[in-house]
Amino acid sequence: MDVPAKYNPAEVEDKWYQYWLKNRFFHSEPNDRPSYCIVIPPPNVTGVLHMGHMLNNTIQDVLVRRARMQGYNACWVPGTDHASIATEAKVVERLRAQGIEKKSISRDEFLKYAWEWKEEHGGIILKQLEKLGASCDWDRATFTMDPKYSESVIRVFVDLYKKDLIYRGVRMVNWDPKAKTAISDEEVIYKEVQSKLYYLRYMIEGEDSYVVIATTRPETILGDTAVCVNPSDPRYQHLKGKRVLVPLINRPVPVIMDDYVDMEFGTGVLKITPAHDVNDYVLGDKYNLPTIDIFNDDGTLNEDAQLYVGMDRFAVRKQIEHDLQNAGLLDKVEDYINKVGFSERTDVAIEPKLSMQWFIKMKELSEPALEAVMEDDVLLFPPKFKNTYRHWMENIKDWCISRQLWWGHRIPAWYMLDGEFVVAENEHDALHLAREKSGLSDLQLSDLRQDEDCLDTWFSSWLWPISVFDPELPGSEEAEPNDDFSYYYPTTDLVTAPEILFFWVARMIIAGYEWAGGYPFRNVYLTGIVRDKQGRKMSKSLGNSPDPIKLMEQYSADGVRMGMLLSSPAGNDILFDESLCEQGRNFNNKIWNAFRLVKSWTVDKEKEQPLYAEQAVEWFNTKLNKTIEELNDDFEKYRLSEALMRVYKLFWDEFSSWYLELVKPPYGEAVDSKTYLATLILFDELLRLLHPFMPFITEEIWHYLVERKENESIMVSRMPRAEEYDEAVLTNGERMKELITGIRNIRKERNIPQKDTLELFINGEHPAEIDSMVAKLANLEKITPSEEKPANASSFLIGTIEYHIPLGDMLNVEEELKKLSEELKYLQGFLVSVRKKLSNEKFLSGAPEHVVAVERQKQADAESKIKTLEERIAELGNL
RNA sequence: GGGAGUAUAGCUCAGCUGGUUCAGAGCAUCUGCCUUACAAGCAGAGGGUCCAUGGUUCGAAUCCGUGUACUCCCACCA
Numbered sequence: 004m005d006v007p008a009k010y011n012p013a014e015v016e017d018k019w020y021q022y023w024l025k026n027r028f029f030h031s032e033p034n035d036r037p038s039y040c041i042v043i044p045p046p047n048v049t050g051v052l053h054m055g056h057m058l059n060n061t062i063q064d065v066l067v068r069r070a071r072m073q074g075y076n077a078c079w080v081p082g083t084d085h086a087s088i089a090t091e092a093k094v095v096e097r098l099r100a101q102g103i104e105k106k107s108i109s110r111d112e113f114l115k116y117a118w119e120w121k122e123e124h125g126g127i128i129l130k131q132l133e134k135l136g137a138s139c140d141w142d143r144a145t146f147t148m149d150p151k152y153s154e155s156v157i158r159v160f161v162d163l164y165k166k167d168l169i170y171r172g173v174r175m176v177n178w179d180p181k182a183k184t185a186i187s188d189e190e191v192i193y194k195e196v197q198s199k200l201y202y203l204r205y206m207i208e209g210e211d212s213y214v215v216i217a218t219t220r221p222e223t224i225l226g227d228t229a230v231c232v233n234p235s236d237p238r239y240q241h242l243k244g245k246r247v248l249v250p251l252i253n254r255p256v257p258v259i260m261d262d263y264v265d266m267e268f269g270t271g272v273l274k275i276t277p278a279h280d281v282n283d284y285v286l287g288d289k290y291n292l293p294t295i296d297i298f299n300d301d302g303t304l305n306e307d308a309q310l311y312v313g314m315d316r317f318a319v320r321k322q323i324e325h326d327l328q329n330a331g332l333l334d335k336v337e338d339y340i341n342k343v344g345f346s347e348r349t350d351v352a353i354e355p356k357l358s359m360q361w362f363i364k365m366k367e368l369s370e371p372a373l374e375a376v377m378e379d380d381v382l383l384f385p386p387k388f389k390n391t392y393r394h395w396m397e398n399i400k401d402w403c404i405s406r407q408l409w410w411g412h413r414i415p416a417w418y419m420l421d422g423e424f425v426v427a428e429n430e431h432d433a434l435h436l437a438r439e440k441s442g443l444s445d446l447q448l449s450d451l452r453q454d455e456d457c458l459d460t461w462f463s464s465w466l467w468p469i470s471v472f473d474p475e476l477p478g479s480e481e482a483e484p485n486d487d488f489s490y491y492y493p494t495t496d497l498v499t500a501p502e503i504l505f506f507w508v509a510r511m512i513i514a515g516y517e518w519a520g521g522y523p524f525r526n527v528y529l530t531g532i533v534r535d536k537q538g539r540k541m542s543k544s545l546g547n548s549p550d551p552i553k554l555m556e557q558y559s560a561d562g563v564r565m566g567m568l569l570s571s572p573a574g575n576d577i578l579f580d581e582s583l584c585e586q587g588r589n590f591n592n593k594i595w596n597a598f599r600l601v602k603s604w605t606v607d608k609e610k611e612q613p614l615y616a617e618q619a620v621e622w623f624n625t626k627l628n629k630t631i632e633e634l635n636d637d638f639e640k641y642r643l644s645e646a647l648m649r650v651y652k653l654f655w656d657e658f659s660s661w662y663l664e665l666v667k668p669p670y671g672e673a674v675d676s677k678t679y680l681a682t683l684i685l686f687d688e689l690l691r692l693l694h695p696f697m698p699f700i701t702e703e704i705w706h707y708l709v710e711r712k713e714n715e716s717i718m719v720s721r722m723p724r725a726e727e728y729d730e731a732v733l734t735n736g737e738r739m740k741e742l743i744t745g746i747r748n749i750r751k752e753r754n755i756p757q758k759d760t761l762e763l764f765i766n767g768e769h770p771a772e773i774d775s776m777v778a779k780l781a782n783l784e785k786i787t788p789s790e791e792k793p794a795n796a797s798s799f800l801i802g803t804i805e806y807h808i809p810l811g812d813m814l815n816v817e818e819e820l821k822k823l824s825e826e827l828k829y830l831q832g833f834l835v836s837v838r839k840k841l842s843n844e845k846f847l848s849g850a851p852e853h854v855v856a857v858e859r860q861k862q863a864d865a866e867s868k869i870k871t872l873e874e875r876i877a878e879l880g881n882l
Numbered sequence: 883g884g885g886a887g888u889a890u891a892g893c894u895c896a897g898c899u900g901g902u903u904c905a906g907a908g909c910a911u912c913u914g915c916c917u918u919a920c921a922a923g924c925a926g927a928g929g930g931u932c933c934a935u936g937g938u939u940c941g942a943a944u945c946c947g948u949g950u951a952c953u954c955c956c957a958c959c960a
Binding site: 008193200216217218219220263264265267268269272273274275276280281282283341342344387388390391394395398501504505532536538569570575576577578580582583585586588589590591592593595596597598599600601602603642644645648651652659660663667670671744747748750751756757758840843844845846847848849850851853854857858860861 | 884885886887888893894895896901902907908909910914917918919920922923924925926939940941952953954955956957958959960
């Protein structure tokens with residue numbers, strides 16, 4: 004087989020992905036081997052791959068490929084999330100572009116369009132994952148609105164309702180006026196905004212005086228039903244029992260007294276708008292105030308506002324400022340920075356709004372999940388998230404799960420004509436229950452009306468690790484869990500972003516204990532957030548996020564994978580820099596060229612293996628074993644970037660720069676077969692170690708390396724295991740490198756070409772085993788252990804051993820003296836500090852014995868080196 | 883307002899139970915090299931007040947206190 008001079012990733016990567024698919028290497032089914040399982044954090048079905056996905060899925064692929072090669076029955080379950088709000092928003096937008104308004108069509112018609120959209124766009128992100136090399140078991144791909152999956156969602160709702168953990172009620176919720184739905188507290192993002200504080204005059208009823216009230220939202224005065232002062236505020240005692248007039252509309256509202264009011268803030272008077280502020284709502288409740296909701300669902304003002312009806316809330320704010328000014332009711336306006344909640348999905352300002360919603364009581368439900376993490380049944384990486392998790396779980400609030408949307412799982416509640424409702428898994432059961440409840444045995448389905456709302460997307464995602472295997476909710480019923488569930492659950496690792504620790508991770512753990520009999524995964528690896536070089540979060544609006552597909556075209560998928568991994572210590576944010584992908588591409592190139600070198604050798608079967616080659620093989624094999632051991636440790640701690648860096652250095656520095664240079668046959672000569680075979684084996688092992696990180700190039704080369712059968716693949720080969728190794732071999736190897744470096748430096752200083760042979764005289768206890776390797780790399784004619792020190796030689800010390808290279812006339816005595824004296828000076832200073840330490844009584848009595856011994860050894864070595872150097876300097880001086 | 887985290891080379895980060903892995907790695911930079919796998923390369927080199935300041939200790943990048951700067955999470959005073 005001819006090896007192309009250039010590596011062509013685009014072609015190669017596609018080829019092998021198809022090969023893997025064809026041979027069903029990604030597929031897993033329960034068997035008698037131990038399982039290793041990851042469920043993907045399902046991306047939004049309408050989503051497009053971004054850098055966060057890249058990071059996340061690269062990590063998952065590395066873990067699952069490694070596990071597979073370690074002999075686990077590895078399964079990575081892919082899928083997509085229906086993402087209620089985001090998808091519905093896109094469908095609405097598309098319809099609008101076609102001139103169709105959502106409210107002009109029926110629910111069924113809308114859903115038809117939505118499913119069309121899903122069919123068109125739903126596959127995109129999964130196709131993109133293929134480019135990355137994701138070894139997902141595509142046969143198991145699940146969508147959170149698959150019929151089976153939906154059944155499990157509804158089943159859970161009914162179960163919770165039966166357990167009295169779901170209730171319906173009017174509460175203040177976060178209203179998204181763009182998506183026109185309630186959202187949960189977790190979906191609100193608070194941002195600091197530059198706003199204004201308006202000081203408004205409220206006339207006191209029947210008097211010619213007024214009080215001034217500061218507010219950031221003057222448009223909400225139309226919904227005011229009281230003003231409030233602190234009872235101990237001396238400035239406002241005269242207001243007790245009086246009423247004030249809401250500006251512009253002159254509605255009289257009472258003055259109430261409550262110490263909730265902060266006397267320091269603004270003017271110390273607070274306007275109360277129970278329908279549009281959470282705190283006001285609480286006060287309104289306490290004092291039995293009426294609530295006036297002045298907003299429509301889309302954030303425009305309604306009839307109850309009396310003024311500005313139909314105008315948008317922000318337009319009203321401008322207008323009312325103007326009108327108040329004209330009416331002489333605006334005292335002043337100040338600049339003010341406050342925090343405003345924005346919708347995570349639509350990025351519009353949240354409107355607190357009273358409405359009828361469904362909630363889950365979370366307190367009791369969450370207790371086992373809190374314990375699971377506290378007791379380390381579920382491990383978080385990095386562990387600092389344990390604290391955050393605990394804090395949230397201990398202060399958990401009820402979860403608003405209803406959304407005023409059509410795209411999603413419809414709430415399985417049916418209302419009767421009298422407003423009473425029943426909750427059931429289907430219409431049939433609902434009718435049965437309704438007849439029972441109402442006592443009307445002739446009640447018909449047409450007498451029932453199903454709740455219009457959908458469930459929060461996360462209400463389905465929290466079942467993900469359970470329902471992808473068994474939609475029957477194995478833990479909650481008598482029913483036997485199916486084979487998939489019994490085998491794969493609990494899964495092994497979960498890899499996700501810390502942003503969704505509460506949205507998703509915590510709730511999955513809760514669901515696991517409630518419906519699957521235990522935790523859903525053993526380890527949670529929380530990745531960082533991908534930021535750009537300036538530390539800004541990558542976002543569409545900033546345009547600072549590279550397109551992963553383009554990156555892969557430019558640097559290869561393997562290259563981009565490497566770029567992602569090199570910058571990804573768990574939990575820390577990632578400052579993504581394209582140059583890391585470049586490093587990945589360069590590494591591809593390095594691997595390819597190293598391979599080309601080996602493949603270019605001609606093999607001479609008659610040739611004896613030179614000693615240096617035999618030793619090189621032994622040395623690198625030892626190095627390999629030690630590295631494997633270290634890699635195991637890295638993976639246990641999920642230190643993936645360190646693991647990759649370790650293999651990178653092993654391949655580039657140890658293998659290419661040292662090993663290959665050592666065993667490379669001299670120009671024009673053939674390699675002996677023993678060395679050649681050994682090199683192929685070592686190369687093979689390196690490829691396997693590299694495979695989880697760089698699956699494509701390793702597969703390509705693996706097939707060139709030796710002839711493979713039709714259905715063989717490196718991805719199902721065995722990961723090399725650490726064998727016992729001899730530390731002494733490694734120590735000698737390091738000595739060999741130091742010696743070579745010393746000799747190279749002398750060559751360089753004196754401009755001696757590599758082809759000129761040199762001689763080496765050694766004074767001291769030098770390990771002669773390495774001589775053969777040293778001679779090969781340094782082009783030495785002979786190596787002579789010698790008490791005698793050759794004249795006209797340049798010399799250097801390694802440890803306490805002195806090495807001399809005779810240079811004859813080429814020796815520059817002056818420079819040599821300078822070099823040696825500098826080293827001497829350093830050693831003398833060093834010796835002083837060591838002696839000082841050793842003459843300190845407290846050190847001798849306080850420090851452990853081995854530390855003292857080490858210091859003594861340092862002292863002896865330094866003394867010996869100094870003696871050697873002094874002698875050498877004297878000799879040179881005599882020349 | 884409450885909590886957590888981070889601060890080490892130009893950049894990104896290691897540095898575990900205080901002591902030979904103690905000041906490290908990769909990248910970048912600089913200096914030589916188109917040397918018969920690779921210039922996307924090879925061989926070398928330089929580069930640090932370990933944020934500041936007190937303390938504990940024979941000994942501190944490491945432990946403790948204080949301060950400063952940044953980041954994140956939670957709460958939400960109009």
